[in-house]
């Protein structure tokens with residue numbers, strides 16, 4: 001994914017809207033979002049609870065599809081890809097750090113981190129080596145044999161981050177990654193993200209905290225499913 005031409009965004013959203021059908025009620029997730037994200041970007045998406053941040057991340061990560069509008073990766077509309085092509089791309093190119101960790105509780109930390117490599121067909125020895133490397137890079141290698149349900153919230157988050165990094169994804173999507181961490185662990189995580197970005201990863205980070213958004217090179221603001229200017233954001237948020 002890193003090979004997008006300089007003038008062409010890696011990710012492009014055009015008039016992307018998402019309407020959820022919740023029972024008989026239609027709920028707006030996103031409305032007419034236009035956004036270009038370039039290779040090497042470190043973008044923060046800031047907005048209050050319920051503003052559509054996770055909805056946008058799910059679309060960027062191809063976990064969900066827009067109701068209308070076009071999402072392109074390297075100029076290719078995602079809607080034109082086969083389910084197989086999409087799954088391969090998601091697994092090889094995109095790392096997710098979710099608001100909730102999605103660890104398998106009865107698996108050890110190391111085994112959780114190895115899972116994306118298993119899906120990618122990486123052999124056993126290489127899997128172990130890379131999982132341990134990823135666990136070390138987030139400072140949680142000493143817990144490699146603990147079952148994930150024996151870990152604290154912050155430790156689980158680190159394992160989830162190691163899992164997101166283990167494939168060396170070119171695009172890293174982080175949805176409130178510091179939400180469950182104390183300030184020291186949060187700062188550690190942000191410095192890891194900064195390092196990965198310096199090494200070439202494209203990062204999209206969701207947060208409602210300006211202090212965290214400031215780690216990014218660029219910030220976009222979202223309210224009620226729409227991107228707004230910083231001025232509009234300040235006005236609307238008081």
Ligand SMILES: Nc1ncnc2c1ncn2[C@@H]1O[C@H](COP(=O)(O)OP(=O)(O)OP(=O)(O)O)[C@@H](O)[C@H]1O
Pocket residue numbers: 020021022027028029047048049050051052053054055056099208
């Ligand atoms: N699966 C769903 N079904 C119905 N409505 C949904 C669904 N997911 C999200 N929504 C609605 O879409 C809107 C945007 O939700 P979203 O999860 O994107 O917000 P968010 O900005 O990530 O909030 P938070 O900061 O609390 O995580 C909300 O009104 C929410 O209730």
Ligand SMILES: [Mg+2]
Pocket residue numbers: 053054055099175
């Ligand atoms: Mg969310």
